[in-house]
Amino acid sequence: MPAFSCAFPGCRRDLLVIVLVVFVGIGLHIEASAPAYQSHGTEGSHLTNITNTKKAFPVLAVNYEHVRKPFEIALWILLALLMKLGFHLIPRLSAVVPESCLLIVVGLLVGGLIKVIGEEPPVLDSQLFFLCLLPPIILDAGYFLPIRPFTENVGTILVFAVIGTLWNAFFMGGLLYALCQIESVGLSGVDLLACLLFGSIVSAVDPVAVLAVFEEIHINELVHILVFGESLLNDAVTVVLYNLFEEFSKVGTVTVLDVFLGVVCFFVVSLGGVLVGAIYGFLAAFTSRFTSHTRVIEPLFVFLYSYMAYLSSEMFHLSGIMALIACGVVMRPYVEANISHKSYTTIKYFLKMWSSVSETLIFIFLGVSTVAGPHAWNWTFVITTVILCLVSRVLGVIGLTFIINKFRIVKLTKKDQFIVAYGGLRGAIAFSLGYLLSNSHQMRNLFLTAIITVIFFTVFVQGMTIRPLVELLAVKKKKESKPSINEEIHTEFLDHLLTGVEGVCGHYGHYHWKEKLNRFNKTYVKRWLIAGENFKEPELIAFYRKMELKQAIMMVESGQLPSVLPSTISMQNIQPRAIPRVSKKREEEIRRILRANLQNNKQKMRSRSYSRHTLFDADEEDNVSEVRLRKTKIEMERRMSHYLTVPANRESPRPGVRRVRFESDNQVFSADSFPTVHFEQPSPPSTPDAVSLEEEVPKRPRLKADIEGPRGNASDNRQGELDYQRLARCLSDPGPNKDKEDDDPFMSC
């Protein structure tokens, strides 16, 4: 992985430290000397005005002020990314300490350095945080939210998010108020509402921290979705409670009407947020229906509509996070059916990139803000806060699980409960909300200090120890495996079965409503939101096609499929020259070859570590072993040579004879005499057809190619080569002026 190999151990670390110091040094130096340059600049121009003939033309001038702001931003981001890079170069460290901890430490160091120099370290501005840093992370999480486990557990998640957070807030607020009443603490000025406000800020589980820590421990899907879903959905509760208590603490009193309004507000905030998100989601889906001619801007639609959903709901004080999630979830199935493969990769790539950068920046700034912010330390208060956080979380989880398990089919075990309780990390959202508190709150500094301490405690202590605890308790890990067509078919079959049995019982249950929703979706919604004729495609077929495409690409990339002469096939060559069409039978043969190849080289499913930031299944890279590759090549060559010697009028077996073994697929290279092949213009949807089923679907335009003539073997090799060329071309990058080729919908990983 790293390009440089070091002569002596520890040299990598030293190199890193040097780079870091140099960078920080440059950055700080420039910042420090910025005012000097500014004055110099104005002076210079002033002088020039008066004596414009005397001064020589400045060949080289420095005008830092001009680029100051973007320069600083870029420098910070670069620092963050270099840090991230550095950590992964030191595997020992990154295996023990979660990345978030290291980043906070770096932030602390940088903040300390800045302070030492004498400058004012920047604090994590709440505006910046909520409008720029948080949305990418949430969108990434929401867009790639695993829908099935989420909907299966949505009741549990909601209970934890709403009731759990309420419990935390009131428990902590109440007990802290009781604490403040004790004379010896010296905080008797703190009233109940302030404490409750503090409680509501600190009680919410933070999605950023949860994501950062949980992605490294690869816990099983159920627990992961529970904690993660809770951290996303509790935003509504946090928003309402925060606004409520903030309003109240200005007024000073609470009436029953206020409480009632608060409850109503909660529903408005959460459902409103979801509604706003859904509207934008449908808009995005509808827009993507028409983007077939402008593929390059497709990803932008996704990002902009989602961001607009977030901003719109923030405008109305609705829950922006829920809007983002709803937008992503609603838009995804339709957008993915419409956009090209490349756009899908772009979206995935950009979302992962932005969320990664955001996360890094957030943690670094958290460290810097700790050094910067005004602090008011009160041992009792802070320590009690930390302890109460833990206690209330544990009690809340246990109590709620006890109730929830009565309604669940798959109960939550004690281990699950432990991880859910222990994984309730607090993070930057709590800090930003605390920072947003107006200065009129006398306890603001104290609250901020306490919040920061809680965050540090949860991220450092809980974040670092959760991994060994997971190992110790032998909690079930995530089983990562390839999408399986078997599973898809059988799951759909079981869905139908259960719906039928519910019908027999006369019961209007889960499956009945799911079936109704699916039917509604298929008949009305898809028609409007999916481009072309795709909307009729059953999900199973789409799934299957995506699988095939993905594996074919993987095959080409791994070199199994000899992608012959891609370099000589430039776009200029292709356009004037028509591409020979092959018959349906040929397509099938090719596909069968591919399939057989893939199957033969497919290794058993094994669990791979899942990382949020992995773009493709890690399986792909090492599924191909050298031996098998060589074997396949040898077999292919053998068959090619075999066919060169086959008599001309050998009858090819009927397509009905299906043998999935590689050796017996012996009609791939049955050649057609070259001159009788009819050439036609390349048609966009058909080029990827060699590895997909698209051309078989009658609604798609099919090129009729009449390939006649005896199956000779003279042009056998050439035809095979042409086939491969076609295959290679369709799978390689067609270039900008061939954007029509990207007509096929992409695939989801």
Place this chain on the structure above:
Amino acid sequence: MTGIGKLTGKSEVLGRDICVSSEADVIVFFSVEMGSTNSTLSKIPNVEELMQETGFTPAHIVRLYDRFEALDKEKTGHLRPQDFGAINRLAMNPIGDRIIGAFFSPGQETVDFHSFVRILAHFRPADQKRPKDPSMPEPVNSRTSKLKFAFQLYDQDKDGKISRAELLQVLRSMLEMQVTEEQLESIADRTIQEADLDKDDAISFEEFRKSLEKVNIDHKMSIRFLR
């Protein structure tokens, strides 16, 4: 007395039975008069044995009996395929005919109440605390039994394997008119290849079970109505 879940035993009070389906669901209230429960139960022969075998509570049995009687329009005490066919939701179901077929044992033309309940017992949520007693027969609603039931729906000729033709039939019925024959065959090929470990070009029960190991069958094949 309001009970959530199942009523236990025979109480002399007017009871309401609340049936809660899975997570985001409609809660259906059934009002059960205790007096009629007893009388209904007494109408069913061998009801104790049935409850023992299937694990249903008296309330469930009664509910199923009411449903049975509602389906049995001609009051013969048996259900025929036409009675099942009258259920709208089954008629719309792609595999509705197979489901109906599953109720009828081979050779039988009618289904009596016992068979009806026995088949539906497969869909009861699994009991968590059942001790694993190897001498006792596998309970009807265990994971293996559920899988076997599903397997038998695929395997119509009961040879213990899902052959390619059977798989094609299932695919055809699920995908209705929307795909071509070649697509179906490709999918069937792919499916068999993925699952077939002993290379006999068919899916045996073990292979079927293995391909579904990631799916939570207890969750997927349970109706909470039948808790």
